[in-house]
Amino acid sequence: MTPCALVSDNIHHPRTTAQVNMAATSSYKPQNPLFDQALRNHLESLRTEDREAFEHCTAEDVIATVQQLNSSHAAQSRVRQFLVRFAAVVRPLESYFDLVSNVVGSIPGAQLGAIVFGALRFVIKAVNGLSDYFERIVGVLEEISQSLPYYQDYAVEIYRDSAPVQQALAGVYHDIIMVCSAVRDVFLKRGGVARSGVSVWLRGINPWNKTIEDITQGLQRRREVLGREVVHADRVGLHRQAIEREWNDRRRDFLASLPYEDCQPKQRDCLRVLPTDHNAGEWLINREELLDWAHNPSGGLLWVHGKPGVGKTVLASIVIEWVMNPTISGKQAAVAFFYCEHDNPKKHNPRSLLATLLHQVLGQLPGPWDGLELDIFSKAHSPENLRNSLKTACNYLERTRPVFLIIDALDECDPATREELLPLLISLGNDSRLLLTSRNEEDIWNALKSFPLIAITDQDVKNDIHQYVSRKVTLAGDEGSSLRHVEVGDPVLLEEVLRTLREGADGMFLWVQLQITHLQEQRTDYDIRNALRTLTRGLHPTFTRSLQSIDRLPALRLARAKRVLRWVVCAEYPMNLHELSEAVAVHDMQQSWDKSRCVNKPISLIEDCFHLVHCTDLSGKSRDAKVQLIHSSVKEFLLQNPMVLGSSLAGYHIYPLPDAQVIIAEDCLKYLQLIARSVHQSEMSQIMEDRHPFLSYAIEFWPQHLRASGPSGERNVSIFCEFVETTLSRQFWSERYNRKRDDTIHTTMPISHLAACLSLPHVVKAILEKGLGTANAQGSESRDLTALHVAAKFADESTVRVLVESGADINARNAEGETPLHLAARRWDGERIVRALLDLKADVTPTDGGGRTPLHIAAQNGYGQNSVLLFLQRGASIRAFCNSGQLPLHNAAANPYGVTSVQHLLSYGADVNALNGQLRTPLHVAAGVWYRGIDSVRVLVECGANIDATDPDGLTPLHMAAQ
Template sequence: MDPLSVASGVAGLLCLAIQVGVTIAEFTSSVKGASQEAYKLEREIQAFSAVLKQLSEFLQSEDADPIVFEPTSVLLVATNACDKELNALQKKLEKYGKGDRVSRAIQRLSWPFTEKENRETIDAIHRWTQLYNEERMEVLGWLSSVAHNEKQNDTLRRRHGNTGMWFLELAEFQLWLKGDAGNILWCKGDPGVGKTVLAYVSSLAIDHITKTRKDAGVVFFYFDFSAEDEQTLEQVISSLLKQLLLQLEELPAPVKQLFDRSVMKGQIPQVSELQELLLSTAKRFDAVYLVIDALDECKAGDCRSELLSALQQFEISMKLLVTSRPHPEDLNESLGHALQVKLEAVESDISDFVYKKLENRKTKKILGKDEKLKEDIVTSIVDGAHGMFLLPTLQIQAILDQTTKGEIRRCLKTLPKKLDDNFSDILKRIGVQPPSERDMAHRVLMWIAHAKRPLKIAELLHGLAVRSGEHDFDEDDLPCEDLLVEYCLGLVRIDPASLVVRLVHFTLQEYFDKNSQSLFPKRNSEITQACLTYLCFDAFGDGPCLSDEEYESRLDTSPFLQYAAQHWGDHARETLEDDYQGLAIEFCGKGPNLESAVQAMGAGNHLYQGYSQRFPKSYTCLHVATSFGIKGVVEALLDQGVDIEAKYEDGETALCIAAERGDVEVVRLLLDRGAQVEAEGNVGKRALHQSAWHGHEQVSKLLLDKGADIEATDPQKFTALHMAASYGQLGVIKQLLDKGANMEVKNLWTQTALHRAAVCNHPEAVKILLDNGADAEAKDYDGSTTLLMTASLGLLGVVKLLLDKGVSVEATDKWAQTALHKAALGGHLETVKALLDKGANIKANNIYGETALHRVALGGRLEVVKLLLERGADIDAADNNGRTALLMAASNGHLEVVKLLLSKGAKGNPEGIALLMAAPGDRLDLATRLLDTEAIKTTDECGQMALLMAASSDNLDVIKLLLSKGADIEAKDADGKTALYRSASFGHFDATKLLLDKGADIEVRERSYAHTALYDAAVGGHFDVVRLLLNRGADTEAKETVAGWTVLHWATAKGDLDLVELLLDNGANIEARNGNGGTALEMAEWVSHSKIAELIKLKMENAVYIGEDPKGENELSNG
């Protein structure tokens, strides 16, 4: 069935879902005290309708044209099931909503479902929603968990009247918006302006562009001083990428590929990969607007410098609006060239704000009809604002606290004119409140100012309610939320969207930081004791929760648990041991409570099913104390005789944890107490690997002095030097080299430390290794040198460094590809220029006879094609199969490149080129007419390539036509892929079946990594095609050449339980080992895919040996 037909069914289902939603909404809005179940069902229907709308729009778009849906496809089966269930639901609801029955009986109307029926309905709809949205949200959730809209919505909600609207009319903003004044607008505001006016500017700009530029992508990031440790460069780029992807109807293939690759290797993607994806995704929009709010609140150091560097790249393809304070030097250096505007709070905004505040009921009664006093208040505050918005917000609070007109007049005369003076004045006013109110305000300010992350109001209330020495929580001790804000006299506020409680401004945080010792001398001691007391409560004595639902229920009733578990040690490190050590030892001795805390430490946010169980098992009290770096507690536990070599389920000892943290004192203590320096931790990494990875020089020195093996390798054959080079840890690299580390050791992928530093884009690390004699011509598993690898990735800085060091520009990999071939295929224009400037041979051929022009034509990179032609590339050079660049471009549908080559005089058969352009589209008539002429034959290059293109686009009619005319079914493209391989890798069931029926070779392998059609169909997630290939006898034992994985290894690493089961049911060898010697079971256990591991074990238990192969390896068969 074609997409438009399916779209029609989905659209009908959407209408039905909306109709059901309206009926339920009528019930919930009309019936007083409508049940919570009714509201839950209403929300579920709304969510389901939103997903259906998005799906319907996609199915009607051009992107869906190549897709064909089988009657048995998941989408059609689910749509039919949804339709049946929703119709039944609507009929039942209609009994209660027809004619006058509702109007007569609405007040006594009862919900027409039992609790069980309602729950089953909600569960079913929820499953459908997940089914339609699962893959998209899995990828997006994996990318970023930042709730990017919360701050935007909260800022817009708090804006008074027309505050900030003047910004949209500024000449600078309009010039930037229209693209007449460069791509960066830097809005600068002094302290006191920033967090109010600047946030309004950011939110207004975002809102304005979103509403007026429907064709543009809009992304943003709000920095916040109170969450600076959580705002890393990875999080910023991931959040921006996620926002951009949410504005697309489907995920681009490179995003899905990165997700699959990262899942497969169990790795977090590098920032450079995320940046590249962000830039490539941005090209899918007519324009992209990026707003960065409060950039100065991004933590100074690596994060901010790397972000500023990234913004320079983004400036090329995006329009950037940045707000910040003006004085940070690094910002001035990076943004000095930008269009700039100085922002101040305008008088009209301040005046509107003050007038609105004076409408306060109490103050309005005091002022009565005294308009003169009201004007005096507004004038005094506006005149003293000096372009700041914060100062009026503090001063008006002082006015509102007065009880007579005389007090207001006297207060006006003594209003502090500086921010710090205002803060001091407010604290003095807090100090004269009744003792209980004063003490509560003091504690609230202490907690907010010193919490390790922003606290939600429920967390704060529970933290404040903890009483020393208690074993249970008493709800009667919870403070009143509204009164907390009142007691603090305007210094705190609660975000309505996120429910996070915050200080009114970051300058107040700076004030507290300066005066913390005098204002809050016992801050960390009090918070530590509250956290530990909470964790010792009997409520957590049953140990960790066994399901997500149980865990969420626990957090609902004990919202402070997660903060207490994750940060008690952070506060403990900053206070005296005597203040908490006894309580810490008591907590460590309560096994079930400790396990409950470990679950809360590791569970994180709700991103996927089973998240609550993803915490380290067998995590001892020594692991916990070490992870926080609390030396006194570690020492006390060792004195009690705890096992210093204990490993939790991922295999880490306390020494590995301390080395990863860079905790010199704890590492020294553990070594002095006999910890084994060579003990292997997480996935085979030792303490030295961990310290090198994270750049901890002092810890690395301690470990080396204690005899750590400098050449020890992990299961991927990484040495400590590999680790340090991969992450650009310059100090550790120098240290290891001084200690004699071997630079030429190769990992599992035959990469040296120089390879790792180069591909991870660390130019300084590359320079250090080269200066110390590293072999720049060393080759990895596919024969690539560092230059070849970095040219392929377009890492211009490293490429230039290598070229300046004199590396061979003509070095080739095992396919005889030069750096120029690789850079051209990747479309890396500047890298291609750099290579040509250093004399790269533009006519060099790989083993297939292809030049760089062939490779770039294959990729369709127009600007690089232009450059190569300008530099003298042979436009008509043919590869070993007689294919020219023109044929390459045409056979891959790159129309603009075809036009350029033809305009430059490229020779070619015009009818053949036309056939190639017609094959992937719905142009059977044109293809037939072309083949009926004498000018083109199915046996020549154009005819063969046309078959490949038709297979790629699932064009069954053209495939049949070409085969009937004699096209070679085994013809291969430049990558060695046949029509069958292409159709399978794209998930085209009908085309794959047709080609198999016509005798296509099912075991054909592409030339780069020896993937089979089965392997690529599995990687693409094309379950039906995988099943088809297995039914036709596809070899499940075929291994790719990178890591020696079978398709079972890949499915296991990805965590695809259904695919693993399908492969096992079709005889996949459980004992097959990859290039590292690992089985699928070992891989499942390594990446914590417990259900897959259980399935494999079950299959092994039900298996019988049927013999041995010639190599002596056991074969298994289900018995």
């Protein structure tokens, strides 16, 4: 058969309309945009006739053609062998285009493959009868096919982000088309007209061979280019991984340093009370004020307020879930939230609140962020610094997705805390979407009344309350009914219960919840009717009903219930059941700890409080189960003067609170004495807290309770003195207390020093007045510190003032020559205590054993800029050298976070080019402080620092930076 006959018999002329429709692929979103773009570039570079030349088909069509042609050749013929090899090329190509379709590009693999497989079918029909041509073509196609697995690994897994690598991979497609186009040019003229046999023979000599050689050499060059790019991409990738690993490690360390609280359990608890198909809170979600807040790209503060028991916390949890929905903003939002809790100091503390929000926001940053250095976040966790860091983090995260900050129950912070916190939150709300919920307290109203607000009314929550009541009150025997429901036998009575609860709610979920709990205890319809007639209206009457129930208990149980209420109101954090059961039992103990006097069933302590207290684990078996008041309004009720309320149950009220605090402190100290006596001296260090759950609390918090008792007369002083003078108890406590603290409590420390160390100003005053200690006594075991040194070290302003008023030497020196002002200057939060000492006429000029003034100390303190300014305002010398030859300006320049201190010192006349003992300028020093010194470098240069100054070794600041 002649070449012309072969062409005329086997070649179908191309359909010019069959081409890749690029516009039709616009709905595809590339998973690897780099490969996608490289592939498109190759397609666009093809000649029109190359794209339109071949009738499109599938890999199966090519295989079918091979099988058809096989039958026309002898089994042992060379052409048939080539056909077998040709068929083996098809499947790797099919796999490659499937990869393109499923993983890599936006152009469907079927469309890409249609061009190539159409070209291959053209080739096989054109040259299967010409063994020399066929062998060359199959050889080239085999070489391409063998490279495909190598290419695929790079395309899919390893080098997705390398443009040169992806360009080389996409070139495989171009190579296949070029092979097929070369064949077409041999056999067809323009327009698809078949060439004559002679023409085919002539074109197949040199141009054909050259084209095939060019393609083969191109394949080799592509492999070499790919190899070089892979090596380069490896290096870049390793560098990026190193940067990301370092950044994530530093972020992890920074997050661990934050005094944050885990608020996720509270969020889960709130959502757990809602049924799966609930529509609770829809009225709030649809409010215009909330929608405006959520969609405001520039941030803003929204205040949602309502009366006690209206369900604000559950509403906050619903809003949190709502803003997490991408449909709100079109993107996956970043959400940070905090639930304030009245009974947990860490949950109504400004530092914990802001640190928790910062922890959550930084944790949602995807990785190393262009322009974001973690060093900009201050490690001095003052509320102001945390607020500034939170602002910065929100601004960076807002570049990619909306950020929402939600704080619930702001009213559960005490008024003094709110006074500090509200200005910080208002500042935060100027730049970020911040939602606050609280009661409408006067101070909160005054601070937030000018901002957008939503006042929760009874009508707003009416439908939610109706649904809640309908879920909780059912006919006896109904499907889904349980002990957590009020089961009513009479349908008429059921309607009466529903109506009574709905009408009496007055917009308060809490009231409804308490009445339902009361009705659950009724065993018959008759009992339920009687209970309905006597249902109390309002929260305080409902709480009084609980106290009346407690008052009817047997004497021992009644006494324990009183102690439970006192502990739950006064405890420094929500105690668990096992801690509480031991704390309650202390009062009943005699000379040693007697386990038989503890209740066998701790959950019974909760049951005996008749719904004023609840446990987070109803079974009471979990060691992590916390005991809490059911609502902050219960605490307010119990802390009020019972005479004002007209209550006949005065003994249950925690009033006055200081007296209760003294009792709590006394029980803690008695407990420590009991445990110390119950074990042999050699066994003290072996006592495990799981054997004595209350031990950790008593060790750590008895000083706080004694401090909270205030100046309550002789009792608190006598309690303190009796305890510390009992050697066994004091040693037992101090050993364990020191394990929890960086600062050591010495067992032989003077009593006044110990009281100062524990920040007990009223006890210090009483000790000095009674002559039990002297104001200037020095502790030999503690570097000759006076009590005033100790108070300054712990930043206890009240104790500082008590000691100075009692005659303490404000400039006393310890063994290292330090005054109390030196110790105060060391603290990251020392501004307040520094100011107090200066107001009390402390001298700013004394030097310690290293020749350093308090100004030197504050300047080298990373967060002492405010103290630096105070010292400068009070006349501290900027020209004083310490023994190592450093001026305060050099100390500040050596501080990675000292730029503000540098500015303060320069503004007060410090010499920008002053030389230290090594004959180096402040610019030398700042330039050598890693890259964090750049801020100080910039300030120094702007103020005229000599950038060409040299030290004795000939080093300039530039040399220091390079090192």
